[in-house]
Amino acid sequence: MFIFDAHVDTLSRLLASGETLDNNRGHVRLDHLRQRKKGGGAQFFAAFVSPKLYHGKALHQTMEMIDLFWRWMDDFSDDLAFAGSGTDISKIRERGQMACLLAIEGGEALEGSLANLRMLYRLGVRLLTLTWNHRNDLASGQLEGKDGGGLSLFGQEVIGEMNRLGMLVDVSHLNDQGFWDVIRTSKDPVVASHSNAKTLCNHARNLTDEQIRAIATGGGVIGVNFCTHFLAHGRQATIHDVVEQIEYLVRIGGIDSVGLGSDYDGIEETPLGLASYDKLSELADILRERGYSEGDVAKIMGGNFQRLCQRVLG
Ligand SMILES: [Zn+2]
Numbered sequence: 001m002f003i004f005d006a007h008v009d010t011l012s013r014l015l016a017s018g019e020t021l022d023n024n025r026g027h028v029r030l031d032h033l034r035q036r037k038k039g040g041g042a043q044f045f046a047a048f049v050s051p052k053l054y055h056g057k058a059l060h061q062t063m064e065m066i067d068l069f070w071r072w073m074d075d076f077s078d079d080l081a082f083a084g085s086g087t088d089i090s091k092i093r094e095r096g097q098m099a100c101l102l103a104i105e106g107g108e109a110l111e112g113s114l115a116n117l118r119m120l121y122r123l124g125v126r127l128l129t130l131t132w133n134h135r136n137d138l139a140s141g142q143l144e145g146k147d148g149g150g151l152s153l154f155g156q157e158v159i160g161e162m163n164r165l166g167m168l169v170d171v172s173h174l175n176d177q178g179f180w181d182v183i184r185t186s187k188d189p190v191v192a193s194h195s196n197a198k199t200l201c202n203h204a205r206n207l208t209d210e211q212i213r214a215i216a217t218g219g220g221v222i223g224v225n226f227c228t229h230f231l232a233h234g235r236q237a238t239i240h241d242v243v244e245q246i247e248y249l250v251r252i253g254g255i256d257s258v259g260l261g262s263d264y265d266g267i268e269e270t271p272l273g274l275a276s277y278d279k280l281s282e283l284a285d286i287l288r289e290r291g292y293s294e295g296d297v298a299k300i301m302g303g304n305f306q307r308l309c310q311r312v313l314g
Helices: 010-017 030-036 058-075 086-094 114-122 153-165 176-185 209-217 239-253 281-289 294-312
Strands: 003-008 041-048 080-082 098-105 125-129 168-170 221-224 258-260
Touching (some): 058 114, 086 294, 114 125, 153 168, 176 209, 209 239, 239 281
Parallel strands (some): 125 168
């Protein structure tokens, strides 16, 4: 089974811990990625910009993570390969390798410069999560609430340039005003790379039904997040909470709008049954048991994100 996960924080976790991709105590290891090769797989690795380094070192830290990504591509070239387009993903899949895509989580990395955006594209970045939880010079994260304001003029310029280059605009973490400004501004479909439905779990990081419909209507895809706080309140979340999120998103947005955005290595606790990256395929088994056709399971597990990459990245 081809599996495409739109968000893990393995780059920032390993940069901070000093562990390696092939030997670490996190959620994602090389042997998990290697297993994935059997059915094919694609993964967006996010360069997460730590708030501690927003002032003066955001781009510097982003470069260290992009360097780590490219060292993986060199060191593990039998198993992993860089993908910069939908066509790359298909070719890498045929070769029996894991397609690795680069994302940035936090527009602080641009340090206010469209030139930096264009150079980051040349270094392989194909998705930008505009904000983390705070306000930056593009927009405001969900922690800023209503008073944080929406997309700035610079944020509008960034989206225009991302549309021109062929990059995915990611609305996860944005406050509501920023979300709707992005929907109005982007000419391409957008992603919520790692967000859930608010109706099932009322957390500021989750999406309202109207937001789910807006992403889906535009042709975008939502990656279901495994963070226990976005799945359940006051109890241990399980793999079944993740499946319920998938089913709900399918009901509201349609079968073409749902994918996976595990947030592995960015979350502290994992849901029961999804302790690490090698467990992703268990979700497909449960969806089959719940009566989803093989074609629909394939869309959710990876087909939808691949279709979107083909459309937006080329
Ligand atoms: Zn995040």
